[in-house]
Amino acid sequence: SPSAGGPAVPPRVLSIAGTDPTGGAGIQADLKAIAACGGYGMAVVTALVAQNTRGVRSVHVPPTSFLREQLDAVGEDVAIDAVKTGMLFDAEIIAEVSDFLERTRPPIVVMDPVMVATSGDRLLRPEAEQGMRELLERVDLVTPNVPELAVLLDEAPARGWEELIGQAQRLAAASGTLVLAKGGHLTEDAVQDALVDADGVRRVVSSPRLSGATTHGTGCSLSAAMATLRVRHGGWERALEEAKPWLAGAIAEGEHLDVGGGTGPVSH
Numbered sequence: 369s370p371s372a373g374g375p376a377v378p379p380r381v382l383s384i385a386g387t388d389p390t391g392g393a394g395i396q397a398d399l400k401a402i403a404a405c406g407g408y409g410m411a412v413v414t415a416l417v418a419q420n421t422r423g424v425r426s427v428h429v430p431p432t433s434f435l436r437e438q439l440d441a442v443g444e445d446v447a448i449d450a451v452k453t454g455m456l457f458d459a460e461i462i463a464e465v466s467d468f469l470e471r472t473r474p475p476i477v478v479m480d481p482v483m484v485a486t487s488g489d490r491l492l493r494p495e496a497e498q499g500m501r502e503l504l505e506r507v508d509l510v511t512p513n514v515p516e517l518a519v520l521l522d523e524a525p526a527r528g529w530e531e532l533i534g535q536a537q538r539l540a541a542a543s544g545t546l547v548l549a550k551g552g553h554l555t556e557d558a559v560q561d562a563l564v565d566a567d568g569v570r571r572v573v574s575s576p577r578l579s580g581a582t583t584h585g586t587g588c589s590l591s592a593a594m595a596t597l598r599v600r601h602g603g604w605e606r607a608l609e610e611a612k613p614w615l616a617g618a619i620a621e622g623e624h625l626d627v628g629g630g631t632g633p634v635s636h
C-alpha cells in the first residue's frame with residue numbers, strides 16, 4: 369500500500385453541493401478547502417447557480433437521474449473517505465443523496481445545512497426543510513449557523529451563546545448527530561464555535577471577529593475542512609482545533625484578494 373512507510377495517502381473527500389462561478393462559495397470553495405487541509409477533493413454538482421459576490425441570479429437543477437449517475441460514477445470507482453454535503457436545494461435532491469449515503473455508507477459524513485445565502489437568496493426550497501431534518505439520520509456531524517439551527521429545530525433563532533448551546537444539545541439529542549454550533553451570527557466580540565453532543569459541549573474554539581469581513585464561503589469552507597481533518601486526525605476535537613484557526617487565517621487573507629463588489633470571498 370502507498371502508505372506503508374511513506375507519507376499518508378491524502379483523504380478522498382467528496383463534496384456534494386452547488387456551484388459558485390466566482391469561486392468563493394459552494395463546491396469551488398469546498399475543493400479549495402479540502403486541498404488546503406491536505407485532502408484530495410472530488411465534487412458532485414447538485415445545482416448550477418448563476419451567482420457572484422453580490423447575489424444569486426438563477427439556479428439550474430439537472431435531472432435527478434443525472435445526479436445519481438454522477439454519484440455512482442464516483443462511488444463505483446473511488447473509495448470515499450468522507451462526504452461533505454452543501455446546497456441540496458429540493459426534496460428530490462435530498463432523497464437521492466440520502467439513497468447514495470445509505471448504499472455506500474461513507475465512513476464520515478458532514479452536512480452543512482445550507483438554506484439561505486448571505487445575500488438573502490434561498491438555496492433550499494422551504495418545503496425541503498423536513499427532508500434536511502430527516503437526512504440528519506445519515507450524518508456524523510452537522511454544521512448549522514444560528515438561523516439554520518433554528519430551522520432544523522423549528523424554533524426561533526438563538527439570541528445568545530447559552531441559548532445556542534441549548535439548541536445544539538437538543539438537536540444532537542433528537543438526531544443522534546454531533547453538532548458544530550457556529551456563533552458567527554451572534555453579536556459577541558469573539559466568534560465562538562462549539563462541538564455539542566446530547567450530553568453537552570465537547571469543545572469550544574474561539575477566534576477574533578474581523579471587521580470588514582471577507583466571509584463569502586466561510587460555512588462551506590469550514591465544513592469541508594472539518595470532513596478532511598477528521599479523516600486525517602481521527603477525532604472531531606482535533607479537526608476543529610485545526611480547522612478554526614485555518615478558517616480565521618483564510619478570512620483575514622481574504623483582505624488581500626480583489627474579487628467582486630459584494631461580500632468578498634475567503635482566501636484558501
Ligand code: PLP
Pocket residue numbers: 385386387388393394395417419454455482483484485486487491583584585586587588631
Ligand atoms: N452558494 C452556494 C452554492 C453555497 O453552497 C453557499 C453556502 O452556503 C453559498 C452560496 C453561501 O454563500 P455565503 O457564504 O455568501 O452565504
